[in-house]
Amino acid sequence: MTEQSLLNLSNKIKKNQLSLHDIELVNQLFFSYGDNQLQDFDLIVVLAGDLLNRMEVAVELYQKAKAPILISGGNLSSNDQREWEKYFRYAESHGVSPSDLFVEGESTNTYENLLDSLKIIENKWSFSRIVFISSSHHLLRVSLTLKKVLEEIPVSITYSFYPAYTKNITKENWQFSEFGREALSQELEKIIKYQLLPYW
Numbered sequence: 001m002t003e004q005s006l007l008n009l010s011n012k013i014k015k016n017q018l019s020l021h022d023i024e025l026v027n028q029l030f031f032s033y034g035d036n037q038l039q040d041f042d043l044i045v046v047l048a049g050d051l052l053n054r055m056e057v058a059v060e061l062y063q064k065a066k067a068p069i070l071i072s073g074g075n076l077s078s079n080d081q082r083e084w085e086k087y088f089r090y091a092e093s094h095g096v097s098p099s100d101l102f103v104e105g106e107s108t109n110t111y112e113n114l115l116d117s118l119k120i121i122e123n124k125w126s127f128s129r130i131v132f133i134s135s136s137h138h139l140l141r142v143s144l145t146l147k148k149v150l151e152e153i154p155v156s157i158t159y160s161f162y163p164a165y166t167k168n169i170t171k172e173n174w175q176f177s178e179f180g181r182e183a184l185s186q187e188l189e190k191i192i193k194y195q196l197l198p199y200w
Helices: 003-015 020-030 053-065 083-093 110-124 136-152 178-193
Strands: 043-047 069-072 101-104 129-135 158-164
Touching: 003 020, 003 178, 020 136, 020 178, 043 053, 043 110, 053 069, 053 083, 053 129, 053 158, 069 083, 069 110, 083 101, 101 110, 110 136, 129 136, 136 158, 136 178
Parallel strands: 043 069, 043 129, 069 101, 129 158
Antiparallel strands: none
């Protein structure tokens, strides 16, 4: 896609002036990740956020595969905890062994999440099959950012992405709320802002 086509689509989303084709395109861009694309993995990397939905999914995958979890995120959440602290406590309370939990607690945005996580993986561990977890509508930008980061840190990994769904931002309902439309519109604009189009 071009910068202009992304801007046009973003504006249509904001104004709620979407054709059926537009809706199908948005669904394809943001909601195509899931079980059908999940590859074998030996490490779960969860990009922490204010909501616990991403950690809930990470714990579900952990319970199935017993792969360790790397929590990435140093921002303060709404209760004045660091994002990673909240996620760590949730995981512990839901049966994840502390020995299977690792932390990258300095990053404050998507780029730093991925850069700092890959630095840790490259320098300390031998993990090579990674599944990245974030909110479903965030994964497009995560995937593009990861391609950018892998140019800077050419660590040898295979990877896949797995979605954590957010209320009012699902394939079935995003177009029916201002909250959902605004979230997807912002994601398209951030792809342009952070110069990620070359990695499309």
